[in-house]
Amino acid sequence: MFALTDPGGLFAALRALDLPAGDYVVCGSGPLYARGLRERIGDLDVLARGRAWAIATALARPVRPPSGHGWAVYHPAAALEIVDRWTPGWPTEQLIDGADVIDGIRFMNLACVLRWKQTARRPKDLPDIAAIQHLHSIWTGQSPTALTPCA
Template sequence: MLLSDADGLFAALAALGLPREHYVVCGSAALYVRGLRPRMGDLDVLARGPAWERALTLGDPEPTVSGYGRRVVHPSADIEIMDRWTPGWSTDRLIDEADLIDGVPFMRLGDVLRWKVAAGRPKDVPDIAAIRTLYRVWAGDAEPLVAGSAGE
């Protein structure tokens, strides 16, 4: 695994040995690995089948903060593994359509954008702007982002 971060979250994720076809990394990490955020706070991982079974060896599942689905919190790293994303999102689709970056499945940017817009949280405004700017860059309508300028 080539991915790295100051807190060692990607190394801790790799150490779990989750089968890559059964999980996806969601949330701010999907922006961080694409250079759209200078840092990430934690790893939010959506898992099914064998990956979820492996997560259950870390501890007892508890309700997610949203109350939709269950989560297991890594005992020593800031990693949360869930069996469902938020209502209206297909676990199978998010995992099956993930983008592989350095061998790790990440939520697609379009999905991150739709999720953050739907959540409507003030903390997501910089992330939404960064993704929209990237889309304009891809379309040739904007200058490239400077890493770290969005989301700070």
């Protein structure tokens, strides 16, 4: 039994891939869901390198994602998008090596999620930005500007 609830079997599908721990990180809104900052998610965005990327490419042929940045593999049976790089300006190594582990799954740390969402600043990101800043304030008693930067 896992602590994370599993909408649509997303976490079960990710676990079934048996990706090497040091070669992937869940990005996007998955880290917010894992921390209770999102009530639901429709998919998991997974950044992979090395052996994890090799496992992904055995599932399906890599294609160009809508962003046109890097390559993506879409899981044939679950809403998992596995990419070989995150959005421009985000080093794969930094995101994977700086991941937080929650219930055995690697998630992008919140400082990086916040910075990424502040940079993208899409309408759907605004509630996420506010939620991260509010959580930080509760945990630390400090203003959101004191959040440790994504390194």
